[in-house]
Amino acid sequence: MAIPRRGILAAGTVLAAPTLLASRRASAQGQQLAIATGTTGGVYYPLGGALANLISRQMPGMSATVEVxxxxxxxxxxxxxGRVGLIFTQVDAAVDAVRGNERFRGRPVPARAIAVIYTNRMQVVTxxxxxxxxxxxxxxxxxxxxxxxxATEVMALRLIEAAGLDPAKDFRARERLSPAESTNAVKDGKLDAYFFVSGIPTSAITDLGASPGVQIQMIDHAEYTAKIVEKHGPVYFNEVIPAGTYPGQATDNKQMSVANVLAVREDMPAEMVTSLLKLTWEGREDLARTHAEARNFKLEGQKTAAAGIPWHPAAEAYWRSAGATLA
Structure with missing residues (x-):
């Protein structure tokens, strides 16, 4: 499947900003929707590409692109x-954004959830x-x-602190790499371990586990979840990555997870939200052909507590009509 790709964005810095597409900007060809995803080694990017293809094929007068x-x-x-119209995000980052906390201090974001999609797993890899x-x-x-x-960085720093380490002082070096870059650095002997939050399996970690002469080690850390929740609120929970998820993974990995949501601005028109949700929900099997995590996009997962941030009113109405209890 060809995934559309318009530009690379890192650290929140916008490259070629005039070319980025807001949620409903009209063009001679119709409306265009930019979807912000993640790094190429994770799950957001391929799922975002599959969703963009679905939108471009099946929403009349609409074309969609993905942003790395x-x-x-x-x-x-x-x-x-206002430079993208739809985003993939972890709930913990979304809560901070809506409240104007931490990296969003003084700049709250009017984000609204439209769907709870699947769980992101904190994966500590060596x-x-x-x-x-x-x-x-x-x-x-x-x-x-x-x-x-x-959000990997946000969650990793919280985990490191809960384990009693100081990220500024206790490491020989602290890099800020994508999962693909981290895997390559480990294989080259330039890095000892890395953190990555994603759905499973993650292609970059699969690559590391399958490398000749490498025995992958997934580090348990579920023991720290309660301490993190006490400080940052009930957005995290414990799960297990089963043995064999990655090549050479011999044991279950007891780890900390967080939900993912699709989010839009609060001012996205209701009819647009309804159309996007209907297409995404009814096309989830198409999305699952790109990545299996799409099968974890379920009606029973549409809970207000799991979303973490307020629903867009049109999304709340859509899920209620679909039979979700939300509470």
């Missing part, structure tokens, strides 16, 4: 600036040769905490 970004934080910044078996074992090591503008 650093991830949730950058996506929310772009949405706040190889057996590093000797790392826990988060505290990373002290003095070279680690990557995720790309700038990503």
């Amino acid at each position: 970004t650093g991830g949730s934080v950058g996506n929310l910044q772009l949405l706040g600036a 190889v057996a040769s590093t000797g790392i078996k826990s988060i505290p074992d990373m002290k003095g090591k070279r680690v990557s905490t995720g790309a700038p503008g990503s």
Whole structure:
């Protein structure tokens, strides 16, 4: 499947800003929708590409493109600036954005959820040769905490703090790499471990596990979730990545997760929201042919608590009419 790609955005910085497309800007060819996704080694990007193709094929007068970004934080910044119309985002970053907290201090984003799609898993990845078996074992090591503008970085720093480490002092080096860059750095012996939050399986981690001479090691960290929730609110929960999800993964990985949502600005017209939701919901099997995580987009997952941020009124009405309880 060919995935449309218009430009690379990192750390929330907009490249070639005049060419970016807002949610409903009219053109000679019709309306255009820009979808902010993530890095190419994750799940947001291929799913966003599949969704863009679905929209372009099946919504009359509409074409959609995907933007490669650093991830949730950058996506929310772009949405706040009105430079994209639809975003993939983790709930924790979305909550901060709506409240104007942390990286959004003084600049709240009028984001509204339209769908809870699937779970993002915090994956802490290393190889057996590093000797790392826990988060505290990373002290003095070279680690990557995720790309700038990503929710991976937000979640990784919270996890590191909960484990009693100081990200500014306790690592030999702290890099800010994408998952694909991190995998390559580990294979080249330039990095000891990395954090990445995504659906499973993640292509970059699969690549690492399948590399000759490499024994992948997924680090358990579910023991820190309660401490993080106590400080940052009930947006995180424990799950397990089953053994065998990645080549060479011999044991279950007990880890911390967060929900993902599709979000738009609060001022997106109701009819646009309804059309997008109807197409996405009815086309979820098409999306699943691109990545299996789309099968975790379910009616019972449409819960107000899981969304974390307010629903767009049209989305709330759509889900109620579809039979979701929301509460």
